[in-house]
Amino acid sequence: MPAPENIHTEFHRMLDRGAKEAQLKQRGHVFWFYGLSGSGKSTLANALERKLAEQGYVTKILDGDNIRSRLNADLGFSDEDRQENIRRIAEVARLFLDSGIVVIASFITPKRELRANALEIVGTEDFTPVYIEASFETCAERDVKGLYAKAAAGGVKDFTGKDSSFEAPEEGAPDWTITTDGQSEEQCLEQLLEKVLPLIQLS
Template sequence: MTEHIHPIFDRLLQRSDRERRLGQRSKVLWLTGLSGSGKSTIAQHLERYLYNNGFFAQVLDGDNIRSGINNNLSFSPEDRQENIRRIAEIARLYLDSGIITLNSFISPTVEIREMARQIIGPEDFLEIYINAPLEVCESRDVKGLYEKARAGQIKGFTGIDAPYEPPLHPALEIKTDEQSLEESVEAVFQFLKPHIELPKA
């Protein structure tokens, strides 16, 4: 069927046009880590922090993706991969729109994150490892997911009976058991700022 698709990208506004209008360079931050490590909380606070500093960002995380566009997917290995593939495609659309995208997903394997990197483009994909020990993540488990996983009520739960592969060479590592939320958000912002500022005219 793809032979009947004729992209018109060359006739559309370009990413650079949109970036100039928004006054920023678009990038994709990919926050990865165990459930409870602090990914979503950091992403939510960073989105507001960026807004308050004149940048425009959009958060994508499990709650707003799996309740909508990916609500037909399970947590099988195949569906997890498809979940991340679709997210990466959405993030690429935001990237082309000039928007900074903050992606907060466990994305547990090196392979699955590499797939996302290739879809988005290595030059625009910034992998952030939100690192916290398993016991700390369990202590923050307000949804009781770890308890259910340890009781066998949830199968294939990352960190319990499914593996998590930490990034080999993350662009940035944040250890949320060693610093406050405010310090974590500030660290990510300071790392990100040079990547998203337009060059001075």
């Protein structure tokens, strides 16, 4: 993206990412968890962060409700707002990545185009989309926040999976899939760890 007029970005005197990764003894990476509300994104993000912390890794969780209560408090759930939501978050993820940090982003990111935008901002090499899979029915049954019941009664505008569509990854997409339907948190975490660790270990 070109810099706006009269803005001169300057990076060459900063300590670079490699130096920070060496200091932290890890490789930065962005794991982008996506899936329906209630699919288990935040639960798994938190569990993964704790496991990685035990092994000395420095991580940062970026999470839907938290970001939307501050940085993106001006945004709603229209297609345009979701696009801006994801764009800003991907830019934030990129900043953490540039400091060698392992980012665990956890956002519904309902459309393939949104995921592609996030990947483009962060960069293909450092970005792994992780589909946290659970059916609408399972999420509605769990209904941890009461949002599904509220949406069914017409009380939530543009609710994902009801009035606003969710696109699962297409056949053959390189995205990882972790199915929380019928699997325990421990099983999901084990599958995640096995794939995550090789990507963040400094060789």
